[in-house]
Amino acid sequence: MGSWLATYWPVVLIVVFFCLYVVLDIVWPKFIESLDETFIAVILALMTLVTFSQVVARYGFNSGWGGALEFTRVLFAWLILFGMSYGIKIGAHLGVDAVINLxxxxxFRVAALLGAALTILYAALLFEAAWFGGLLALENKGSSGGAYAYVARFYKLPIGMEDLKWPVFIIEWFEVKERVPRWMPYIILPIGLALLAYRAAQAFVLILLGKKEAIIAAHEAEELVAENKDVLKD
Known part of the structure; x- marks a missing residue:
């Protein structure tokens, strides 16, 4: 049991996180909403802080952190991959609805349901193309898997990030290698896609029950103009 857990614990981590997230979202939605917003705010704050500190260090002291650019790229990727499910949750994704509005x-509801279903399919295929593609009898043209297989491959290989390194005290305390393992930053790929599929499925149900119009933000610009049409007059 111990050897199995040592080998597959990233899988266990992903499954436990996803199940816990879904249960809490159902039982305690306000907590998950606050958690989502806090997580996104922390990522944005870290990106701003690291970038600002690098500018000051570079131009003020002719120094800097070598892994700052890679760290910022990782944070930006986490922001996108986590934020895409959050965008569905709050209805922030923009879309072209000129045709379906006719x-x-x-x-219209059928088209909206189709959009949500295709989003679920998109997330599933990117999560594990080999398994879901075979399940749907889709032709596999050399695909070796999706996001999960990609992360699993890096977990098995001792490959680290190019510039992102652990602080010295972590290296000394835990006796780890100098560079951060590549699978750690990349684990957001399967997690983000799983959350995207969950939010799309949730939107599908809400559309089916008539509690939501579509998976995209409809007429967002027109609504903003209508809400603020009297601002300039004041």
Missing amino acids: LPQRL
Whole structure:
């Protein structure tokens, strides 16, 4: 049991995180909402802080942190991959709805449901292309898997990030290698896609029940103009 856990514990981590997230979202949605917003805010704050400190260090002291650029890129990737599910949750994704708005209400709902279903399929194929592609009888043109297989491959190989290194005290305390293992920053790939599929499935149900119009933000610009049309007059 111990050897199995040592080999597959990233899988266990992903499954436990996802299940815990879904349960808390159902039982305690306010907590998850606050957690999502806090997580996104922390990433944005870290990106700003690291970038600002690098500018000051570079131009003020002719020094800097060698891994800052790579760290910022990782944070930006986490922001995108986590934020895409959050965007569905709050209805912030923009989309072109000029054509489907011409459809009758029933066909409009069918198109909206199709959009949510295709989003689930998109997330599933990117998560594990080999398994889901085979399940759907899709032709596999040399694909060796999706995001999960990609991260699992890096977990098995002793490959670290190019410039991102552990602080000295972590290296000494835990006796780890100098460079951060590549699978750690990349683990957001399967987690982000799993959350995207979950939010798309959630939107599908809400659209089916008539509690949500579509998976995208409809007429966002028009609504903003309408809300603020009297601002200039004041």
